[in-house]
Amino acid sequence: MKNSTKIILYWLGTQGAIAAAFFLVPHQGMMGSAFVDSALQILLFFICLFIYRKEPNKKNKFIFLNFIAFFAVNYLGTAFYFIGALTPLKIVSFYYYQYHIALYIFALSFAIVYLVIDLLLHNVKTPLKYILSMSIVLVFFVWHFMPFFTNPMYLYSTEDIRQWKVLDTFTQAHPEMTSSEEIAANVNLKSWKDGQPVGDLYPAENVKRIEDLQPYLEGPNYMVLLYKPLYMNVIYMSVMLMFFMMLFFGYQ
Numbered sequence: 001m002k003n004s005t006k007i008i009l010y011w012l013g014t015q016g017a018i019a020a021a022f023f024l025v026p027h028q029g030m031m032g033s034a035f036v037d038s039a040l041q042i043l044l045f046f047i048c049l050f051i052y053r054k055e056p057n058k059k060n061k062f063i064f065l066n067f068i069a070f071f072a073v074n075y076l077g078t079a080f081y082f083i084g085a086l087t088p089l090k091i092v093s094f095y096y097y098q099y100h101i102a103l104y105i106f107a108l109s110f111a112i113v114y115l116v117i118d119l120l121l122h123n124v125k126t127p128l129k130y131i132l133s134m135s136i137v138l139v140f141f142v143w144h145f146m147p148f149f150t151n152p153m154y155l156y157s158t159e160d161i162r163q164w165k166v167l168d169t170f171t172q173a174h175p176e177m178t179s180s181e182e183i184a185a186n187v188n189l190k191s192w193k194d195g196q197p198v199g200d201l202y203p204a205e206n207v208k209r210i211e212d213l214q215p216y217l218e219g220p221n222y223m224v225l226l227y228k229p230l231y232m233n234v235i236y237m238s239v240m241l242m243f244f245m246m247l248f249f250g251y252q
Helices: 003-024 032-054 058-086 090-120 126-150 159-173 178-184 203-217 219-251
Strands: 190-193 197-199
Touching: 003 032, 003 058, 032 058, 058 090, 058 126, 090 219, 126 178, 126 219, 159 178, 159 190, 159 203, 159 219, 178 203, 203 219
Parallel strands: none
Antiparallel strands: 190 197
């Protein structure tokens, strides 16, 4: 049997098992685009796995091993849709999601940085390339994601969410007040730093801030504010990765 046929069969089998789980096990809703993205990454997982097994150059094997680890993280992402439905504790789903995102970008960063280091320092021993790659990735990762490990509830302590909570509590109690000027006359938002209030906003700034936050009072829109720091850190890490990718293609 050809390797390409084996890959397709393994992939279809895995997708069938996942689809069956969505029919048989309680789960949260999964968007079609997320399902397609997950399916493509699982396919890439099997492709890298077969390349790793057939690659004759031992040094090149480690490149594909790193990408196997990265695409394997995707399986953990799929599990998120079941964890939220299987446990009554919403905080478990919250923790799982934020740390999975952090693991995802870490694994991707390491795979790409190692690929570039291997190209630039091809004759250097593999352990040294791993140490150098890990050091580079950890510097950026710790810089951006340390707050999530020192304070697991960090996302709930940001200025955006603190201000939103005050505004949401007031509007729930006074639904008749809809204009930002009316609300600002009764609510004075504070500026926050490191989870602590540092002072009241000036009147004009207070009105403007209330206007900015009002769209997030509707339904689950606040989730955009909640996860904003997490996604912004992913973007910052992605900028670093773009630099390494440009370095890779430029060197080539």
